[in-house]
Amino acid sequence: MVASRLRTVLRWLLGLAYGAAGVLHLAAPDPFVSIVPGWVPAPYLVVALTGLAELAGAAALLQPWSHALRIAAGWGLAAYALAVWPANFEHMRMDMAQADGGLGFGYHLPRLAFQPVLIWLALWVSGALSRFRSA
Structure with a gap:
């Protein structure tokens, strides 16, 4: 019961966070474009598509009608978090190269370390990991 309630609360928090991030990617893309690695083509288009x-992931995660769609959202958001991880490394590289050291390791290292947790969280709250539980 407690785990189920926790999963629901965290699913809503994650969905709202992804929804807010999506709006920001579309409404104010410049900060996101600035950390797109140089090898990625068409940074503005990529940022818009990530938004x-x-x-889409947030909507699918939060909708109440289809468990299968929530599971698909979990896999999609996990893959998304993995795919954008290089931008976090690029942000750290660019930021730490500033004369003042930018935001510093105290900001960047926890952010980088949290990405696998974010990947796992998307899978857990969506129910995608349930099929891997042993009886």
Whole structure:
């Protein structure tokens, strides 16, 4: 019961966070474009597409009608978090190269370390990991 309630609360928090991030990617793309690694083509298009992916993932995660769609959202958001991880490394590299050291390791290292947790969380709150539980 407690785990179920916790999963629901965290699913809503994660969905709202991804929804807010999606809106920000679309409404104010410049900060996101600035950390897109140089090897990624068409940074503005990529940022817009990531914003749309976040919004779609959030909507699918929060909808109440289809458990299968929530599971698909979990897999999609986990893959998304993995795919954008290089941008976090690029942000740290660019930021730490500033004369003042930017935001510093105290900001960047926890952010980088949290990405696998975010991946796991998307899978757990969506129910995607339930099929892997042993009886």
